[in-house]
Amino acid sequence: MDRPDVFEGIVRESGGATRGVIGWIFSGSSVSRLFGRVGLITADACALVASLSIAVLVVEGGAAFEDVVFLTPLLLAGWFAVLSAHNLYSWTPPQRRDVGGLVSGLLWGVGLLGLGPLLYPESGFVLVEVAVAGSLVVSLCLGTHFVYGRSVEYIYSRGLGRIPTLVVGPEQERERVRRMLEGGGAYVYVGGMDLDHEGAGSLARLRRMLDVSRARSVVLTESASGHEGFRFAELLRSMWLRKVRVMMIPTTSALVNNALVPNKVGATLLEVRYPRPKGLQWSIKRTLDVVVASGLLVLLLPVFLLITLVIRFNSRGPALFRQRRAGADQLSFICYKFRSMYVDAGTLQAELERLNDAEGAFFKIKRDPRVTAPGQFLRRWSLDELPQLVNVLRGDMSLVGPRPLPIRDFEQMSDYEKRRLLTVPGITGLWQVSGRSDLPFDEMMRLDLHYIENWSLALDLGILLRTFRAVLRGRGAY
Incomplete structure (x- = not known):
C-alpha cells in the first residue's frame, strides 16, 4: 500500500x-531544458559562423568576410534545418543520443554548404573554403556536443x-x-x-x-x-x-x-504523447493567447493603473485579488482579479450561504453586500477579469474556455460535472456570451461540455467576437 x-x-x-537560480536552471523542467537547448543551438551557430570566418581569412581568392555576414541568415537556416532533421535538438537526454546520428547530421550539413558554390557562384565561396570551414565546424560541433553531454551527466550526478x-x-x-x-x-x-x-x-x-x-x-x-x-x-x-x-x-x-x-x-x-486536438489549430490557439494577452497588457497598462488607484482609495486592502481555483485536469492555480469586494469578504461567505441565488455548485448573490461601489462598476463591465491576462501568459488559462471555478464550487461538483475541466479554462466562453450568472447550472454545464466536444479555432474566434456584445449588454454580470 x-x-x-x-x-x-x-x-x-x-x-x-535545487533551490535558487542555479537550481531553477538545472531543475529538469520544460523551461530549464529549453534553456539548455537554446544554449546548444547558440553554440552550434557560433561554430558555423566562426568556421566560415576563419576559412575566408586563410583561403585567398575566395569570398570576403562581408559575404559571410550577408549570407549568415540563409546559411544558419539551412544548417539548423539539417541538424534538426537528425533530431540533434530533441528533448532526448544527451547521454542517450546517437553519436553516429550527430556525425551524419554534421556531414549532411557540410554537404549542403558544398552545394552553395555550385548552385550560387555569385556567393564568392570556393570549394577550398567550404572544405576548410566544413572541417572546422565538424570538429567544433563534435567538441561542443561532447562537452554538453558530459556537463549534463555531471549535473545529473550531482543530483541536479x-x-x-x-x-x-x-x-x-x-x-x-x-x-x-x-x-x-x-x-x-x-x-x-x-x-x-x-x-x-x-x-x-x-x-x-x-x-x-x-x-x-x-x-x-x-x-x-x-x-x-x-x-x-x-x-x-x-x-x-x-x-x-x-x-x-x-x-x-x-x-x-x-x-x-x-x-x-x-x-x-x-x-x-497525447495527440493534441486538431494539432495545428491548437498551436495557433496558444500562439494567439500569448500574442493577444501580451498586446493587451501593454495597451491597457494605463487602465490597470487607474483601476488600482480607484480601488486603493475606496477601501483598504490590495487592489489585486488572488484566489485559488480549479483549472485544467483539476489542477489548482492562483487566479488574478481586481478586488471588487471588501477584504473580509471571505470570512462572511459562510453567513451568506443561505442567500445564494445560484443553482448547483455555484455561489452567487445578485445584490452581494460585500461588493464595493467600484467593484459593482468593475463587475458590470467585466474589468475585474483583466488581470487574468497574466494567467493566460502563464499558461494557466486561455482567452477562451470554461470559466475556472473557486475551490469551494469545485468541491461541490460531481465527477460528471468535473468533466468541464477537460480543457484549459478561459477568460470568456460559451457560458459568458450566453447569459453568464443568469443561466442555470445545468445549462452552464451543457455549454461547457459542448465547447469541449466541438472545439475549433473558428469557435474560439466567434466567442471572442460575441464577448464584446455580451459585455455591453451586461446580462448576468453581478
Missing part, C-alpha cells in the same frame, strides 16, 4: 538541492536537473524500474502507486500524488500499460493538460489496442 507521508518525505529530500518521476504498477515491477532509474540519467524516482481495478480511482490517486510531488513524468510498468480497467486515453489527456510526460514499458497488446505511436526515449522506456 502506498503511504503519502513517506512519499512526501522522498520529494522534499530530492528537491532540497533530474526530472522527478512517479512509477505506476505492481510493487515488484516498480522496484525494478526504480533500480533502473537510480542507475543515473535524466529521471529520478520520487514515488509510486499500484492500480485499482477501476481506472478512474487510479487516475484520481495519481493526480493527488502529482499535486504533492510536483513530478513531471510518469512511467507505466508492463502490467500498468496493459491494465484492463485503466482508461489509457483519459490518462494521456490528463497528463497532457498537466504538461507531465508519460513513458511506458509497453506490452504489444497495449500498443495495438490503444493505437499508440511511441517515441523512443531510452533503451527500455517509450514516451507516449
Whole structure:
C-alpha cells in the first residue's frame, strides 16, 4: 500500500538541492531544458559562423568576410534545418543520443554548404573554403556536443536537473524500474502507486500524488500499460493538460489496442504523447493567447493603473485579488482579479450561504453586500477579469474556455460535472456570451461540455467576437 507521508518525505529530500537560480536552471523542467537547448543551438551557430570566418581569412581568392555576414541568415537556416532533421535538438537526454546520428547530421550539413558554390557562384565561396570551414565546424560541433553531454551527466550526478518521476504498477515491477532509474540519467524516482481495478480511482490517486510531488513524468510498468480497467486515453489527456510526460514499458497488446505511436526515449522506456486536438489549430490557439494577452497588457497598462488607484482609495486592502481555483485536469492555480469586494469578504461567505441565488455548485448573490461601489462598476463591465491576462501568459488559462471555478464550487461538483475541466479554462466562453450568472447550472454545464466536444479555432474566434456584445449588454454580470 502506498503511504503519502513517506512519499512526501522522498520529494522534499530530492528537491532540497535545487533551490535558487542555479537550481531553477538545472531543475529538469520544460523551461530549464529549453534553456539548455537554446544554449546548444547558440553554440552550434557560433561554430558555423566562426568556421566560415576563419576559412575566408586563410583561403585567398575566395569570398570576403562581408559575404559571410550577408549570407549568415540563409546559411544558419539551412544548417539548423539539417541538424534538426537528425533530431540533434530533441528533448532526448544527451547521454542517450546517437553519436553516429550527430556525425551524419554534421556531414549532411557540410554537404549542403558544398552545394552553395555550385548552385550560387555569385556567393564568392570556393570549394577550398567550404572544405576548410566544413572541417572546422565538424570538429567544433563534435567538441561542443561532447562537452554538453558530459556537463549534463555531471549535473545529473550531482543530483541536479533530474526530472522527478512517479512509477505506476505492481510493487515488484516498480522496484525494478526504480533500480533502473537510480542507475543515473535524466529521471529520478520520487514515488509510486499500484492500480485499482477501476481506472478512474487510479487516475484520481495519481493526480493527488502529482499535486504533492510536483513530478513531471510518469512511467507505466508492463502490467500498468496493459491494465484492463485503466482508461489509457483519459490518462494521456490528463497528463497532457498537466504538461507531465508519460513513458511506458509497453506490452504489444497495449500498443495495438490503444493505437499508440511511441517515441523512443531510452533503451527500455517509450514516451507516449497525447495527440493534441486538431494539432495545428491548437498551436495557433496558444500562439494567439500569448500574442493577444501580451498586446493587451501593454495597451491597457494605463487602465490597470487607474483601476488600482480607484480601488486603493475606496477601501483598504490590495487592489489585486488572488484566489485559488480549479483549472485544467483539476489542477489548482492562483487566479488574478481586481478586488471588487471588501477584504473580509471571505470570512462572511459562510453567513451568506443561505442567500445564494445560484443553482448547483455555484455561489452567487445578485445584490452581494460585500461588493464595493467600484467593484459593482468593475463587475458590470467585466474589468475585474483583466488581470487574468497574466494567467493566460502563464499558461494557466486561455482567452477562451470554461470559466475556472473557486475551490469551494469545485468541491461541490460531481465527477460528471468535473468533466468541464477537460480543457484549459478561459477568460470568456460559451457560458459568458450566453447569459453568464443568469443561466442555470445545468445549462452552464451543457455549454461547457459542448465547447469541449466541438472545439475549433473558428469557435474560439466567434466567442471572442460575441464577448464584446455580451459585455455591453451586461446580462448576468453581478
